[in-house]
Structures are given as structure tokens and as C-alpha cells.
Amino acid sequence: NAGVMQNPRHLVRRRGQEARLRCSPMKGHSHVYWYRQLPEEGLKFMVYLQKENIIDESGMPKERFSAEFPKEGPSILRIQQVVRGDSAAYFCASTSRGQGDSPLHFGNGTRLTVT
Amino acid sequence: TQLLEQSPQFLSIQEGENLTVYCNSSSVFSSLQWYRQEPGEGPVLLVTVVTGGEVKKLKRLTFQFGDARKDSSLHITAAQPGDTGLYLCAGRLNTNAGKSTFGDGTTLTVKP
Numbered sequence: 001n002a003g004v005m006q007n008p009r010h011l012v013r014r015r016g017q018e019a020r021l022r023c024s025p026m027k028g029h030s031h032v033y034w035y036r037q038l039p040e041e042g043l044k045f046m047v048y049l050q051k052e053n054i055i056d057e058s059g060m061p062k063e064r065f066s067a068e069f070p071k072e073g074p075s076i077l078r079i080q081q082v083v084r085g086d087s088a089a090y091f092c093a094s095t096s097r098g099q100g101d102s103p104l105h106f107g108n109g110t111r112l113t114v115t
Numbered sequence: 116t117q118l119l120e121q122s123p124q125f126l127s128i129q130e131g132e133n134l135t136v137y138c139n140s141s142s143v144f145s146s147l148q149w150y151r152q153e154p155g156e157g158p159v160l161l162v163t164v165v166t167g168g169e170v171k172k173l174k175r176l177t178f179q180f181g182d183a184r185k186d187s188s189l190h191i192t193a194a195q196p197g198d199t200g201l202y203l204c205a206g207r208l209n210t211n212a213g214k215s216t217f218g219d220g221t222t223l224t225v226k227p
Contacts, residue, residue, distance in 0.1 A: 004157070033214065033215075035217075040201075040220075040222060041219050041220065042121075042203055042217040042218050042219040042220045043158070043203070043205075043217040044217070045214040045215070045216065045217075048213065048214055055213075056213065056214055058214075059214070091157050091158075093157075103148055103160045103163055104148070104158075104160070104205075104215060105160075106150075106157030106158050106159070107157050108155070108156050108157045109156075109157055
């Protein structure tokens with residue numbers, strides 16, 4: 001499967017724990033985007049990364065959330081001290097090049113439930 | 116305020132009917148995409164439009180980009196139950212790499 005891979009598919013955390021969401025982009029893709037989706041809503045942009053660089057984090061909450069895309073390995077979205085309001089589906093997408101008409105290829109998401 | 120407004124939010128129709136979904140903004144986009152999302156899965160790209168006035172067809176789906184590149188529509192002819200899903204429009208403001216901004220989607224249900 002050469003598509004965008006996200007894991008885990010489902011993640012349950014208690015309030016105060018940490019959540020780590022992983023995303024492996026499509027082969028050959030070096031641009032990664034993270035989005036959050038609440039039920040029956042559209043996707044809200046969180047962060048855009050290239051290898052080892054954060055390009056745009058204007059959608060990231062100022063506290064508890066961080067993202068990285070190391071030279072080797074998957075992109076990681078980390079949520080510290082989770083709260084119930086963090087419960088959502090988190091989607092990762094990748095593109096092959098930095099041009100405006102290149103489409104986003106999405107993974108199937110990680111559904112985070114905070115109890 | 117939402118950058119991209121989609122309407123209607125929900126649409127329930129009978130098999131065989133036609134429908135149109137709208138995506139409107141006051142901003143000019145360098146490109147606009149339409150995606151379809153099924154429950155439990157990520158959005159899948161249907162089409163990208165980049166030129167004002169552009170019309171693209173994908174079988175029974177017709178996509179139009181407004182002349183001013185501020186709005187778009189998706190028309191489905193003779194809808195089928197397999198068309199059921201969440202339809203999302205997304206636009207990019209810049210020609211360089213950057214985030215896509217999504218509308219809140221239209222949930223379409225086609226009843227047999």
C-alpha cells in the first residue's frame with residue numbers, strides 16, 4: 001500500500017495522558033499536513049511541515065500540541081495532557097511538491113477518544 | 116467566520132434525482148478541490164479546478180469554478196445510492212505550497 005499511512009486508527013486516552021499520532025506520507029512525498037475533524041464538520045487545518053521544518057503552524061493550539069517531521073521516519077502529532085475537547089478524528093495528508101494545484105492525499109485518520 | 120461556505124449542509128434525495136452543491140467565498144483562490152469522504156475514511160480527491168470559468172466532468176458529476184475564482188459548484192445527475200457521502204470543497208489562497216482551507220461539507224444521502 002503506497003498511500004498515506006496513519007496509526008493507530010483508534011486511540012483512547014484518559015484525561016491528562018499523552019497522545020502520539022503517526023503519519024507516513026506517500027512514497028516520494030515530502031510535504032505533510034495535519035487536520036482535525038469533528039463529527040459532521042469539515043477539516044480544520046492544524047500544521048504544515050516539510051522534512052525537519054515547520055512551515056505553517058497557524059492552526060495549532062498554542063499549548064499542549066506539537067508536531068514534527070524528522071529526516072527519517074513518520075511525522076508525529078503529539079498532544080500532551082489531553083482533555084475531552086481533544087476528542088476528534090485527526091487526518092494527515094501529503095503532497096509531492098510545493099505548488100498550489102497539487103492535491104492532498106489523505107490517510108484514513110486516527111480517531112482519538114479522551115475519557 | 117468560515118472562509119468557504121458550503122450549502123446545503125444536509126441533502127437527502129431519491130435515487131435518480133439531480134442535485135447541486137455550492138461552495139462560496141469572498142476570497143480568490145489559486146485552486147479549488149472537491150473531495151468525497153465516507154464514514155471512517157479520509158477524504159478522496161474528486162477534481163481540482165484552477166482556471167476561472169473552468170468546467171470539469173467526471174461521469175455524472177460536473178464541477179464548475181466561478182469566473183472570479185471565488186466560488187464553485189458540484190452538480191450530480193441522476194444520483195445513485197453509491198453517491199452517498201460527505202462532499203467537501205477546499206481552496207488554496209496561494210500558488211505556492213500552503214494549507215488548503217475546507218468548507219464544512221455537504222452530507223448527501225441518496226435513498227434507493
